[in-house]
Amino acid sequence: MTTPTWDPEQYLRHAGHRARPFADLLARVPALPGARPRIADLGCGPGNVTATLAGRWPTAHITGYDNSPEMLDRAHTEHEGPTAGGGRLDFAHADARDWTPEESYDLIVSNATLQWVPGHLDRFADWIAALAPGGTFAFQVPDNIDAPLHALMRELAATPRWKDRLAGVLRRTGSVYDPAVYLDRLARLGCAPDVWRTTYLHVLAGEGPVLDWVKGTGLRPALTALADDPEAREAFLTEYRDLLRGAYPSAPYGTVLPFRRLFAVAVKGD
Template sequence: MTTPTWDPAQYLRHAGHRARPFTDLLARVPDLPAEDRPRIADLGCGPGNVTALLAERWPRAHITGYDNSAEMLDKAHTEHEGPTPGGGRLDFAHADARTWTPEEPYDLIISNATLQWVPGHAERFADWIAALAPGGTLAFQVPGNFDAPSHRLMRELAHRHGLDGTLRHDEAVLTPTAYLTRLTALGCETDAWETTYIHLLQGEDPVLDWVKGTGLRPILTALADDPEARDTFLRDYREALRTAYPATHQGTAFPFRRVFATARRPQNHAAAPKTP
């Protein structure tokens, strides 16, 4: 899989739709062990727009957003870093979820639409849960739409254009049941579920516009030095998406499945040392 270069402005073009799963996840996070000034990590914070929502739920928290994209972090630093209105603090730092190991206890480690970019991310759960304070929570959501037309057509065209190995496949994420099994085996009180959102998108070729901010980034990165090949790929992909997601007078319906999990470390015993 090609490591993508990110474009915060493109990503934020659908910020409202993208934030909805995060708010749904946040609603299922239980009370944190440090009620007054909890310590929170947002792993894969992107431009920081949803990280800022954590300060609304926990106004006095010290929240750190972690990301490995310099472009995303620059946007987050500029737009969101500093003291929060409730007396807490919001800051951002570089980290790679593939290797990030917390250096202090956290009351909450949360991740929004990031772990699908991390091969073998379930193997990191044990380290992250071990870093939770007793009663702390690991919470995440990942897209579960890798077999949807948007992604299937992308992979088919990548193969046709000689770009095999550039994109993720459906094994990038697990099923809700598999996440629940792994997290309960680590001693956590776990909830796992899935939701399919039907986003009604507006504008010309809105599904293409959406994936330009996320799933298509590896292709755009791989073809960055070959504008002709990039434009040819986008032309073919645009036509395929128009057929798969027909526009109506009301807009373009874009079904999007997402997978969620929360895992609370019990107050009275340590997490298991290894993921099964």
């Protein structure tokens, strides 16, 4: 899988839909043990949802971590600094593939990031070890790698025209585990886990809205691989757009994109 180059502007075009799962995740996070909580957001992106943590925990010191310079630049510019409740919001470079906390946290949260981290299940032990007793590890990931959105992308990339340019580039099946696997691992690490799935029916507006959505996320590796050849990039997008229109037909009120996500909230034992 190619490490993608991220585009904050494209990602934020559907910010409302993308932020909702994070709000639903936080709604299940219990009270944190610290009076002035220390919080890490792993894979913070442009920082827009990281900033909402200060609404729930106004005195917290919150650090968003990401490995994308483009996303971090946006987060630093728009969200960094003191928060209204007396806390602080800052951002730093880190890669979830090898991030090992150097301090204790009351909450480690990750929003739509771990699907990009091969073997992320094996990182949980280090992260949970860094939680204060009674602290929480919470994450959500897209759980739709077999949906037409991704299946058509992979099928097109494997055709004779594209396979030499895009072989091994895209995220594959197996990048997200079964919910029971997460529950078992979190429980064995001394946590009380709550794991569930939800399917959102996003109603998208505009011309080619499903392509516009995926250009901000799942299609980034292909766009990165074709970045040096604008003509090929546009040809691939045209073919993919036509396939998506057949899989996600428009209606008078918009285009419905079913999108399944997996959630986990794990509270560390005292």
